[in-house]
Amino acid sequence: MRCEAVEVYFEDAIQGPQRRQMDTDIGDFVIYRKDHLPAYQLATAYDDVAQNISHVVRGCDLIDSTPRQIYLQKLLGKTSPQYAHLPVLAKADGQKLSKQNLAAPLNPDTSNSNLLKALTLLNQAPPKSLVGASCADIIDWAISNWQLNRVPRTSAIRKTQPDF
CATH class of the missing domain: 3.40.50.620 (HUPs)
Structure with a gap:
């Protein structure tokens, strides 16, 4: 074109x-x-x-x-x-976390914890009462409480620890 x-x-x-x-x-x-x-x-x-x-x-x-x-x-x-x-999640060097970049896969046994970490990284401040909650409950909370203006205005969120 x-x-x-x-x-x-x-x-x-x-x-x-x-x-x-x-x-x-x-x-x-x-x-x-x-x-x-x-x-x-x-x-x-x-x-x-x-x-x-x-x-x-x-x-x-x-x-x-x-x-x-x-x-x-x-x-x-x-x-x-x-x-x-x-913003995408990136390693400390700025490289996007992805299968293509050989990032470790997420643990499916901790999907509820993964959701809470993602919401926290996006500045959504999930309450501590959601720790241990089902994925469905976490998603319901996120839908009801999502605040777009809280999402970091950056292209990438750099992670310095390999916990996610």
Whole structure:
């Protein structure tokens, strides 16, 4: 996809205002793969509007994809959803914790503890009374008490201890 000299602006609900100049900041990008299937950017942009997605919440590692998707949605004459990019969990060196980066897997036997740690890292302040609670109870609490304005306005939360 050849990009024109246009600016894409969006207000990220967590990271704040984002501006990208398509021709210089982003540049041309692939919308069809060699096997003639839609590439990620086109597939995502189209799926979001085709399914009437109103809000997209995802990791901040994908924030640079957002201008491409908004650009494609505008070319399709469609309205873009609202976006919120959460900080990702990273090692002390800044590398995202992921299977791709060989991070240790989460222990499924401590899923309730994992949820509480994640909520704490996102500044949601779960009460001590949730320690030992079921995952369903923790998720119910998170839904009822979620405060987007408390989420750290950063691309990554760096962990110095390997406990998560």
